[in-house]
Amino acid sequence: MAWSNWSGSVTASGQVARPQSEDELAALVRSANRLRVTGAGHSFMPLCESGEFIVSLDDMAGTIHIAADRRTARIPAGWSIRRLTAALWEEGLALANQGDVNPQSLAGAMATGTHGTGVDLGSLSTFARGFRLVGADGEAHWCDADTNADLYQAQRLSLGLFGVATEVEVAVVPAFHLAERIEKRRWAEIRESYDELAQQHRHIEFWFFPHSDQVILKTLDPCDPCDPPPSTTDMEEATFRRILDISARLPFLTPFLQRLMMKSGISGRRRGPAHCIFPSDRTLRFEEMEYEMPRSAGLETLEEVVGWIRKKRLPVTFPFEYRTVAADDIWMSPMNAGPVAAISMHQYAKMPWAALFADAEAIFRGAGGRPHWAKRHTLSRADVAALYPMVGRYTAVRRAADPHGKFLNPHLETLFA
Numbered sequence: 001m002a003w004s005n006w007s008g009s010v011t012a013s014g015q016v017a018r019p020q021s022e023d024e025l026a027a028l029v030r031s032a033n034r035l036r037v038t039g040a041g042h043s044f045m046p047l048c049e050s051g052e053f054i055v056s057l058d059d060m061a062g063t064i065h066i067a068a069d070r071r072t073a074r075i076p077a078g079w080s081i082r083r084l085t086a087a088l089w090e091e092g093l094a095l096a097n098q099g100d101v102n103p104q105s106l107a108g109a110m111a112t113g114t115h116g117t118g119v120d121l122g123s124l125s126t127f128a129r130g131f132r133l134v135g136a137d138g139e140a141h142w143c144d145a146d147t148n149a150d151l152y153q154a155q156r157l158s159l160g161l162f163g164v165a166t167e168v169e170v171a172v173v174p175a176f177h178l179a180e181r182i183e184k185r186r187w188a189e190i191r192e193s194y195d196e197l198a199q200q201h202r203h204i205e206f207w208f209f210p211h212s213d214q215v216i217l218k219t220l221d222p223c224d225p226c227d228p229p230p231s232t233t234d235m236e237e238a239t240f241r242r243i244l245d246i247s248a249r250l251p252f253l254t255p256f257l258q259r260l261m262m263k264s265g266i267s268g269r270r271r272g273p274a275h276c277i278f279p280s281d282r283t284l285r286f287e288e289m290e291y292e293m294p295r296s297a298g299l300e301t302l303e304e305v306v307g308w309i310r311k312k313r314l315p316v317t318f319p320f321e322y323r324t325v326a327a328d329d330i331w332m333s334p335m336n337a338g339p340v341a342a343i344s345m346h347q348y349a350k351m352p353w354a355a356l357f358a359d360a361e362a363i364f365r366g367a368g369g370r371p372h373w374a375k376r377h378t379l380s381r382a383d384v385a386a387l388y389p390m391v392g393r394y395t396a397v398r399r400a401a402d403p404h405g406k407f408l409n410p411h412l413e414t415l416f417a
Contacts, residue, residue, distance in 0.1 A: 005043060007288075008349060009287055012049040012054060014050035014051050015052070016038075017054070018059045020060060022134065022166050025134055025166065026134050028053065029135075029138045029164060030137065032052060033052055033406065034050055034405075034407075034409065035050060036048050036054055036055070038055070039056075039104050039107070039108035044375050044376050045377070045411065046409065046410075047112070047160065047411065050409050055164065056078070057077060057105065057107075057164075058078060062075075062076025062078075062166075064084075064091070072172060077106060077132075078106075079105065080102065080106070081098060081099075081103070081104055081106060081109060085098065088172060088175070092174065094176060094274050095170070096171070097115070097122075098275070099116045102279040106168055106170070113157050115323070115335075118204075118325075119199060119339070121325070122326045122327070123328065125328070125333060126326075128169070128170060130145075132166050132167035133155065133165055134163055136401065136402040136403070143155060150393070151401060154332075154398070157373070160407055161398050161401075176222055178221065178274045179223035179269070180219070180220050180269065182218050183266070185206075186215075190217065204324070205217075205322060207321055208302065208322065209261070209262060210306045210316050211255035216235075216319070218234065228272040228276045232279075233280040233281040233282075235280070237284055248350040287347050287376060288344060288345065288347075289375050291371050293369045300367070301367040302343055304363055306320070314356060316345070317347060320345055321342075323341070324339070325339065325340050332388055332394055334372065336388075343364065345360055357376050370387050381415055398416060405417060
């Protein structure tokens with residue numbers, strides 16, 4: 001069975017295996033020379049690519065176990081965030097934060113440092129409290145801050161290099177409800193007031209079409225208990241899809257079409273359980289690059305990259321997405337040097353993206369940015385060493401856990417072997 005990622009830009013010839021138990025998984029790991037695990041395929045980099053085995057945990061049995069103090073839960077690692085958060089809600093619990101889509105597996109999202117937005121909220125990796133791993137020898141073992149501590153620290157953002165996670169202990173909070181508000185604002189206004197707004201709202205982000213002078217601002221704040229909303233998305237995509245298809249055929253129209261679209265009324269309100277409000281339906285296929293900037297440099301860097309696009313009238317069809325993420329202490333996390341502004345650059349999957357991303361990446365790197373591991377980047381081994389002081393310890397743990405490189409693939413080998 002052929003495998004490809006969500007956008008269709010990464011394909012692999014390896015056999016897709018779907019073990020139904022940990023014993024089946026262990027036998028597969030023991031027999032394999034090279035093996036990678038896939039979730040929903042939302043990585044744009046070739047993290048899941050393998051020429052031998054690509055393992056899906058979708059068919060693995062498992063149940064959720066809530067700790068007696070209700071502060072943590074043990075979750076099957078292959079569960080999607082959608083399934084996980086629905087199960088937690090039935091128990092009166094929730095994740096403190098999520099991203100804006102939820103098909104990804106819990107383990108995959110943690111393995112790449114996936115995040116939502118919020119000044120005081122870290123990535124999903126910061127919620128991990130322990131892991132059950134099937135190692136390169138096929139044996140299962142547990143790691144946390146006290147047991148196999150170095151392995152745990154590396155596994156918090158693992159890129160799938162240390163074994164196959166079958167269970168994750170994750171921090172949880174009491175269930176809560178959110179009110180979503182979407183409105184159009186002038187870029188100049190948001191440029192001046194964003195930091196203040198970010199302190200006023202639990203979650204805040206905005207989308208900025210580079211050929212427009214307005215942004216779409218989204219905030220989420222706690223609210224009183226209420227029923228789930230009738231809509232499963234924050235904004236409808238039909239009009240945008242038509243504009244994207246026109247831009248794909250006639251790229252020179254992109255600036256005009258963006259300004260025209262932003263003249264329309266853009267607003268929205270939703271309320272409901274947090275796990276229903278965080279995610280939205282995203283059906284338009286795109287390619288993505290994301291850089292985590294020092295927060296103090298975020299808005300200035302966004303203004304610079306937008307100015308470059310405008311000057312050259314480049315057909316960048318999707319808006320930039322701008323979010324805030326708290327600092328953490330995870331060895332290979334882009335947030336481990338301090339709080340960041342996450343700038344996501346997208347391009348419609350039907351249009352060229354590689355040259356655009358390469359030029360924009362130079363701007364992001366020049367401002368001190370580090371890329372999201374699952375989004376498009378061109379880091380070399382030397383770049384990783386320069387950007388991540390703990391990479392030596394990380395690779396030492398990798399060598400000890402997987403001395404024969406069973407969990408490597410060509411992309412990861414160039415960075416960490």
